[in-house]
Amino acid sequence: MVRGGRVIDPASGLDDTRDVLIQDGRVAQIAPSLPVPAGARVIDAEGLLVTPGLIDPHVHLREPGAAHKETIESGSKAAAAGGFTTVCCMPNTTPALDSPEMLDAIRVRASEHASCRVFPVAAATRGRKGEALSEIELCARAGAVAFSDDGDVIASAGMMSRVLQAIEPTGLAFMQHCQEPTLTRGASMNAGEVSTRLGLIGWPSVAEEIIIERDIRLNSSIGARYHVQHLSSGGSVEIVRRARAGGQPVTAEASPHHLLLTDEACEGFNTLAKMNPPLRTDADIQAIRQGVADGVITILATDHAPHSADEKALPFEDAPFGIIGLETALPLYAEALVASGAIDWPRLIALLTIEPARLCNLDARGLGQLREGGPADLTLIDPDLAWTIGADDLRGMSTNTPFLGRQVRGRAVTTIVAGSVTHTTGSRAPVTA
Numbered sequence: 001m002v003r004g005g006r007v008i009d010p011a012s013g014l015d016d017t018r019d020v021l022i023q024d025g026r027v028a029q030i031a032p033s034l035p036v037p038a039g040a041r042v043i044d045a046e047g048l049l050v051t052p053g054l055i056d057p058h059v060h061l062r063e064p065g066a067a068h069k070e071t072i073e074s075g076s077k078a079a080a081a082g083g084f085t086t087v088c089c090m091p092n093t094t095p096a097l098d099s100p101e102m103l104d105a106i107r108v109r110a111s112e113h114a115s116c117r118v119f120p121v122a123a124a125t126r127g128r129k130g131e132a133l134s135e136i137e138l139c140a141r142a143g144a145v146a147f148s149d150d151g152d153v154i155a156s157a158g159m160m161s162r163v164l165q166a167i168e169p170t171g172l173a174f175m176q177h178c179q180e181p182t183l184t185r186g187a188s189m190n191a192g193e194v195s196t197r198l199g200l201i202g203w204p205s206v207a208e209e210i211i212i213e214r215d216i217r218l219n220s221s222i223g224a225r226y227h228v229q230h231l232s233s234g235g236s237v238e239i240v241r242r243a244r245a246g247g248q249p250v251t252a253e254a255s256p257h258h259l260l261l262t263d264e265a266c267e268g269f270n271t272l273a274k275m276n277p278p279l280r281t282d283a284d285i286q287a288i289r290q291g292v293a294d295g296v297i298t299i300l301a302t303d304h305a306p307h308s309a310d311e312k313a314l315p316f317e318d319a320p321f322g323i324i325g326l327e328t329a330l331p332l333y334a335e336a337l338v339a340s341g342a343i344d345w346p347r348l349i350a351l352l353t354i355e356p357a358r359l360c361n362l363d364a365r366g367l368g369q370l371r372e373g374g375p376a377d378l379t380l381i382d383p384d385l386a387w388t389i390g391a392d393d394l395r396g397m398s399t400n401t402p403f404l405g406r407q408v409r410g411r412a413v414t415t416i417v418a419g420s421v422t423h424t425t426g427s428r429a430p431v432t433a
């Protein structure tokens with residue numbers, strides 16, 4: 001039983017002090033002052049937020065093909081440490097997740113080794129090459145929770161149109177990595193003053209915006225569910241805002257780094273600040289925060305992208321894009337969005353639970369919400385716990401993050417998946433009554 005916490009369940013609107021009784025992996029009862037059953041394990045949650053288990057709809061677990069960066073086992077441990085009970089893994093593995101057989105292999109690996117629920121996002125085209133459709137319907141039946149060629153955009157408008165048409169009947173969302181390739185050739189950071197000073201080829205915001213514009217126009221007569229991944233530019237926020245106001249089935253996600261860091265973090269050729277899409281400007285950060293505050297951006301995702309220290313030690317232009325995010329996301333979102341006054345804790349929890357659950361049709365499985373009879377996936381958060389992000393706090397295989405050493409506030413102190421504790425930290429270790 002989880003006793004005396006502030007239970008926040010955005011799906012039902014509950015935000016009050018409650019006890020949560022867990023039995024057989026399910027939520028048995030949510031009520032004030034429940035009696036403790038004999039022999040029950042009791043977690044004292046006084047002063048803590050008790051929320052549905054957090055869901056990250058955009059992670060890279062690197063399995064199969066890059067086990068030196070991350071595996072399903074290590075990545076899911078990182079997820080648990082960050083308060084996540086469910087992650088959706090991207091298909092840019094080797095080989096790509098583009099067939100029912102590959103999706104099944106992920107399901108089996110996850111059932112044997114994962115510390116959280118893992119759902120695969122299937123590639124929309126074979127081998128993520130953008131040339132031929134993958135087996136969309138069979139992949140949907142085999143458990144894909146969305147489609148994406150993430151890591152790459154679907155560059156051809158003709159292929160994009162066919163992808164949207166093929167996905168529409170499945171009811172699943174297509175997630176686009178928005179990067180017009182001819183505008184970003186050889187680019188490794190935001191186009192601006194800093195890229196000029198460093199002598200690096202710049203990556204303009206329009207490369208992202210033009211793809212979103214194109215896709216929304218293509219989709220206007222198709223009506224598939226279209227999702228913008230890791231949006232980085234203020235211009236993109238405006239395009240999504242207009243499309244949603246016009247009733248189009250468009251959603252968008254923001255990532256912690258695009259809410260907190262600018263391209264100045266690339267100074268000194270710091271490869272830990274090399275991201276795709278790139279870190280941009282203060283004005284972009286303000287626009288993305290405003291987009292979250294206004295309800296234009298409804299999804300938060302880490303884009304957890306592990307790389308080895310050797311790879312990130314390469315010269316800036318040769319180093320891979322991306323940073324890890326699962327262990328550090330929650331306090332960074334709290335800083336960027338709650339401490340800044342953009343949104344409150346209940347809305348932040350919605351963006352991390354029921355909203356991504358809906359994006360990936362996981363709400364139909366009872367995820368992203370707390371209700372009696374539903375799965376007992378819970379995250380206990382100390383919103384006031386101040387800590388410094390250190391290498392010891394990282395549970396995955398890679399440590400590529402520019403946030404090491406940052407002082408933050410707020411932490412997932414206990415993570416529970418199907419009634420089992422998958423992570424606990426600090427002074428809030430569970431005690432048995």
Ligand SMILES: [Zn+2]
Pocket residue numbers: 150151152177229230276277
């Ligand atoms: Zn991407």
